[in-house]
Amino acid sequence: MINLTKRLLTLTAGLALLALPAAAQSVDSSTPTAGAEGTEITITGEGFLPTGKGKPKVWLTQEGTKKKVVLKVVSFSDTEIVALLKKGKANKSGDDDYDVTVFPAVKKAAGIVSPQGFRIAAPELEIK
Numbered sequence: 001m002i003n004l005t006k007r008l009l010t011l012t013a014g015l016a017l018l019a020l021p022a023a024a025q026s027v028d029s030s031t032p033t034a035g036a037e038g039t040e041i042t043i044t045g046e047g048f049l050p051t052g053k054g055k056p057k058v059w060l061t062q063e064g065t066k067k068k069v070v071l072k073v074v075s076f077s078d079t080e081i082v083a084l085l086k087k088g089k090a091n092k093s094g095d096d097d098y099d100v101t102v103f104p105a106v107k108k109a110a111g112i113v114s115p116q117g118f119r120i121a122a123p124e125l126e127i128k
Contacts, residue, residue: 025050030100030114036121039085040074043102043114049078054105058083060098060118061111069098069120088120096120 025047032039041058048056056076060069071083081102100114 025104025109025112027100027102027112027114030116030118032118033116034119034121035085037085037088041071041083041085041100041118043081043083043100044079045102045112046079047104048076048081048102049105051106052078056081056105057103059101059103059111060085060088060120061101061113062098085120 025045027043027045029045030041030043032041035041043058055073058071058073058081060071061067069085069088072086074082074084076082096119098118098120100116100118101111102114103109103111
């Protein structure tokens, strides 16, 4: 009887968790808005880890094209992601403006676009 009671309590607790509303997923800001290779972008918002596990993804995307730059996620929590621009070069044509798109840590998550864009800048030259 005790074992049956424990199972019922476990089942009831599990169903209660399933009934909780999903955390809202949003991006409030991303900074800086421009940088060259090696720049870290900090993204703030909420709901980046809706299940409490996994790793979010961050891409720089261009609307109307398939062009994307995948950033390396350096650190993350449910409310902040720091991502590194490892590769990305400024284009001569000037079409190097991107949307910062976050994919929360769930399968088949839709991308959430930051209100701030990002411009890939040419690297600064060192004069010796």
